[in-house]
Amino acid sequence: MSVNSTAGDTRISDLDPVSSVLPGDLVPLARGVNTLVIQLQTLITLAQGAPGAPGRDWRPDGYGPLTDPFVLATEQAGEPIIYIVDPGGDQRADxxxxxxxxxxxxxxxxxxxxxxxxxxxxxLGALPGPVGPGVPAGGSAGQILEKINGSDYNTRWIAPSAPAWGAIVGNLAAQQDLAQALNARASKTSPNVFGGRQTFDAGVSEKHVALTDGTIDLALGNYFSMTVNSPVTFSVQNEPTGVASFVLELTNGGVYPPTWFSGVTFPGGRQPILTAAGDDVLVFFKLPGSKWRGFLAAEMK
Known part of the structure; x- marks a missing residue:
């Protein structure tokens, strides 16, 4: 049996594993046993690295072949031991x-x-340290990190929950969902109600509706035009419940004086006289619960 050793009279029970023993220290053992001994748990603890870091190499109590006489002598000595077996050095009969x-x-x-x-x-090798703080291993594409409870570093990988109105997850896909939700709440094809004053930092473009008959549909726009080539009767559809207004530009309206929609009044109770060769611009408005009022704003001959 070949064992590198040192004898002494310091007992394991007299050692403080934290303050008295440093990595690589050779701690002699009483009773004359021919080996260098460090208490097993102390040696493992000292060999561990900081959380998340590799462990450090440590010095064993002895090294050499593993033989049956060595096994018997160690057990009879009754003291803990860490022993490195030479490569190819396991010589036990069984x-x-x-x-x-x-x-x-x-x-x-x-x-x-x-x-x-x-x-x-x-x-043989360094012992790894315990799992350190930081992002846990594992996970898959698209997952996010969730805090399980109040304990430090207690996290796990989970699939993000589906974005919902009022709880938008901060990623690009969720922001696109938010944009779609806003578009849905401010529809371009159905009426919208704004409860506060609206301020626009740029011009507002309104749709121009060219009429082919006398139907003025306020759901389509607020600026209408028509070239009068035959008798025409005007009507108004989809009137809003609040204040409403629209502009009507007529070309050659005097050739066939129009029949106006029911309930509209003009200044002095007289219908405007339209030009037979040119354009007339008329403006109509109404207040909630009142009748339509109209007037000739401009005559463009």
Missing amino acids: LDVPLSIAGDQGGCAVGWRPDGGWVSYGP
Whole structure:
């Protein structure tokens, strides 16, 4: 049996694993056992790295071949030990004895302690530290990180919930959903009601409606025009409940004086006289609950 060793008289029970033992320290053992011993749990703790960092290499209590006489001597000594077996150095007659380190242990770290017996730590290397803070491993494309509870670093990957009005998730797809929701609430094809004063920093363009008959549909626009080529009777459809107004431009309206829609009044109670060769611009408006009022705004001959 070949074991690098140092004897001494410091007992394991006298050591403070945090303040007295540093990584790589050689701690001698009483009773003259030919090995260097560090308490098993102390050695593992010192070999661990900071959270999330690799562990540091540590110095074993001994190294060499693993033989049956060495196993027996260690158990009889009754003291914990960490031992590095030489590559190809497992020389036990039966590799399944002791059973807890069954199999070829060449190149591995093994340990023994009175309250646990033999244990194999696998191939020699630094021991990893505990899981550190930060983003947990795993997850898949499109998932987000969720806090599980108030404990530090207690997070998990989840699929984002479907965006809803008033709870928009801050990603591009959700912002597009928000734009669609706003468009739905301010429809371009149905009436909208604005409860406050509206301010526009640019010009407002209104639709021009060219009439082919006398139907003035206020759902289509507020500026209408028509060339009068035959007798025409005007009517107004889709009147709003509040204040309403529209402009009507007639070309050659005097050739066939129009029949106006029911209830409209003109200044002095007289219908305007329209030009037979040119344009006339008429303006109509009404207040809630009142009749339509009209007047000739301009005659363009």
